[in-house]
Amino acid sequence: MKAVELRGISKRFGDVVALDNVDFSVEVGEVHGLLGENGAGKTTLMNILYGLYKPDSGKIFIMGEEVKISSPLDSIKLGIGMIHQISTLVPEFTVIENIVLGDKSLGTFKFDVKLARKKVKELADSIGFELPFDKKVKELPPGVKQKTEIVRALYREAKILILDEPTAYLVGDEFDQLLKAINILKEKGVTIIFITHKIREVFQACDRVTVLKGGRVQGSLDVRKASEDELVSLMFEGQKIEVTDSALPKMVLEDVEKTKSPILKMINVSTNVPNLKNLKNVNLEVYGGEILGIAGISGHGQKLLTEVVVNPNLLHSGDILINGESTKEKSTVDILKSGVFFTPEDRVLEGSLPTASIYKNIFLGHHREERFLKGKSVVVWRKVRSVSRELIKLFKVKTPNEVIEIRKLSGGNMQKVIFARAFLNPIDLLVTHNPTAGLDMASVKFVFEKLLEMRKSRKAVLYINEDLDELMAVSDRIAVIRNGQIVKVFQREEFNKREIGKYMAGVVE
């Protein structure tokens, strides 16, 4: 019996076709993988099933009966639960409040939580999860938040569970705990849809898998009978790129002679910014000719690590030397003129001016460079536009011109522009945070190639990435950051996901 059947689902967002006549079905009690690279349409498809999006056409069947799902309330009533990539818990509320939120049976003019608490404890215990019921969600690490969301779905009696890229923020043992929980739920007859872009996870967790590419179904296979190559060719049909089991391009790191002295040197750097995880006595060196990767669970100081290099105002104590010179008395604009550039964690939210033209976006960070100005204050827009056109050509950005609003570009192209901006002038040091987040594989390859280019020209890259696979793909060394401190540095020969994960999770001190 099919627990879920989607027939002929299509969806466009404006001019962009996200899903094109997708047929997708899942048997009761199986773990079904939904595999595809970033942008393939997996989340969109499941958001339709969960009632957050309305399809332009197509039908949905649950347990063989056709249904109309127009809001999450409908899907919850049908026994569907979804755990999104980014947490959908209310940060200000406690774990227990979040789990029972939306349950109308708790009364209207009262709030009978006592009975509910018992039920929740039993549910959590049954899948081996331990949750701090009365802690506010905003104080919890991503792994615990995810467990909370799973228990929340089960509390609403979900029989069909959708997990969207569940391993993105998991570290060390957490993945095993998740697999164990999935197996227990399977035994109880729960159907699970497991969205991922990492091929090896399909083999670790799934019974069957459907591959999505460019909004179309490429095929469905029984995992036990499938091979990695089959899945790769379905995911990347037509693209001749060698791929790892996490669907990343296989990159080769040539031998490069490092520079004698480091291009970036951080000495006892500490910060003191409210509401952020601060750095404590960080010592780091990045030489020319190497890519230093920074591994860590989200929220352990990565943001400040990126920002303090280009904004010395954030320095509370310690010093930062770039090419031997201290940055202490410099302004951000000065530093960006001296051979350093950066790309922020969220290229769209923190790096772009969405309703401005492409060339005005490229100008950001370069807006006080003498070559674009007449005198000190007047902008020569002609020059800015011609330089922008060159950059667009060099980075092969798909756009009719440099004048249109940047948000009119596709997500991947928009991110390309923001990434390209860092390379407007020749640089000695690139600081980049999650440069490949959300990019399709061809774009990931492009970014990796640019990083390796810098490395080959004996320049330095400080590469921060919360995805360990992406980090290990191109780093020479990996330093683990935890609670604002560097706790261990691994050489490339020593790279081991489990080991690094242990330091990230604080299991080893």
Add this chain to the structure above:
Amino acid sequence: MNALDEIVRSIVTYMPIYTLSGLGIVIGGRAGIFNISGEGAMMAAASAGYLSAVFMGNWYVGFLISMVMGALFGLLLEFLHEEMKVNQFIAGIALVIFGTGLSDFIYKLVVGIKFYIPDAPPTPEIRIMPDIPILSAFFNQNIVVYFTYISVIVAYYIMYKTRIGIEHRAVGEDPRAADVVGINVKLVRYLATIIGSAFIGAAGGYLPLVITGTYTPGIASGRGFIAVGIAIFASWRPERTFLGAILFATIEAIALQMQVSEIGVPYQFLLMLPFISLLLVMALFKGKIEHPSSLGKPYSRE
């Protein structure tokens, strides 16, 4: 003794203006809607409430109509924001202007020809206790004062002790999280804004029906905006709004008293007091103010 009693009496009499309007803004704000249309809503409600009370000869009708007028402004605000995608501040300011203009316009049309402006019917009062000094000032008052006490208590209880309260607050903190668990975000926002605005309307109606006995153009005199300030530095909590309202009612009562007793300060500077005080208070409280995280932000699924 007598003077003190007088002052406490004034404070309690002025308190509902700020409490009801502040409470109305808090109710909307807890669903994420930053309602700054209060000044306009209050004036329109004052005008409508006064006129209907006079023409129907009934105080209750007037007070009810003022609440309905307030609710209409709330409906309009949320409609503009939710369906027409107008920024909450812009819609709020436009409604202030609209409400101010509307109230003067209606008033001029209906009454303008006559030179004699009738008084509103008198307000019902309730006397609970004998004339104990000070305490009786709180409990021998017009009925709106009791309405206010009850409203604050009920609002607090519903918001923090009931299921619908936690859903209401969830929408204000994180509408996406609320949507994902099946809460009807749009409905909550509409209801909260409309009900909240009804309270603002009540505050507006209170002015001509209870305080002055008649309607004058510009009757709100900035109190609709002070109410916004009170909601902010009360961290959007009903009980703190009540305290903030008492503070501003006190300032207003003192300013009035000083004017009447002709202390050497020019009256203009006394009238400035509430506005300067609000700014000082907000600056002083800066670190300790919280607000619902989605306040002012629109929500859409796609």
Add this chain to the structure above:
Amino acid sequence: MMFWEKSKPYIWAIGISFLAIGVLVWILGYSPLEAFKTLLFKPFSSKFQLTATTLKFIPLLLSTYAFSIPFILKNFNIGASGQMLVGGTVVAIVGLSFESHPISPWILVPLLLLVAAVSGGLFALIAGYLKVKFGVDVVISTIMLNFVGFYLASFVATTPPWKAPLTGHPMTKELPKWALLPTMGDLHIGIFIVIGIAVLVHYVMTKTVFGYEVEAIGHNPRASEIHGIHIDRIVLMTLFIGGAMAGLAGGIEVMGVHKRLLEGFNITSGADFGTFGSLTALMVEGNTIAIPIVAYLVAALLNGADSMQRTMMLPVELVFLIQAAMVLLIVSFRGKFKE
């Protein structure tokens, strides 16, 4: 093609608004045709009318800038009223202090205009400081300061030594001749000042680094900040400029139109210039070429409303209401058409 697409929301909004005026006027028993004639055509019908419109246009344009420049950074400077009152009040005080000391107008007039602008700017800076240091939203603080400004002006207009003797309406004594704006017929030189400012604003906003930084912050404050733009500094500067514009308007009105500080000098056609300025700014969405044109048209509309009240006895608040409704329609249609 793109121009047509862009003007659709405006055409709809204006069309519906005028339809509403017509219907409303008709319900009230007046002739819609006559109302439209008075509202739209009368202001352009004679030299006298054009002068009247221009005299309204001058403070209106400045009030529009007062709102629109801080608005690029999403700060709502609703305080143009108070800033204008402060500008006018300070000019009255300083101007009257030269009562018995004749001095060349070539020196005094520019000095007074500067004083008007600076005092308006500093008054707005209070709100800026509260925002930057204490996080108090500009909407609240500028509204509060409006009342403070109003009472300050009221105080000066009713207190010796400035108060005009023997009058009922609050006003100061008339300013000395050497403190007044030179005139050409019925028009004062304010028009040249304002044209110069319009050109300057357009240039600075579109061709300088400062203009770019303001625009960037408006798009995305976080991205701007981490790429080296000093948000606090620029917030303060835009508020100062906005306040200076409104303060200057106050000075011009006092020195050129009323020749004294007069309670209510900042009010026109049913509401104050600050209100009409913010409504006009919201209609235009920051296009520095369109602002002066639209401001002139709004000034004409206000002039027409005055005529309408005079000749047809329709309350002048009608236009005030219609403009508010028009703004709402424009903003909503702009949003809807963008989708």
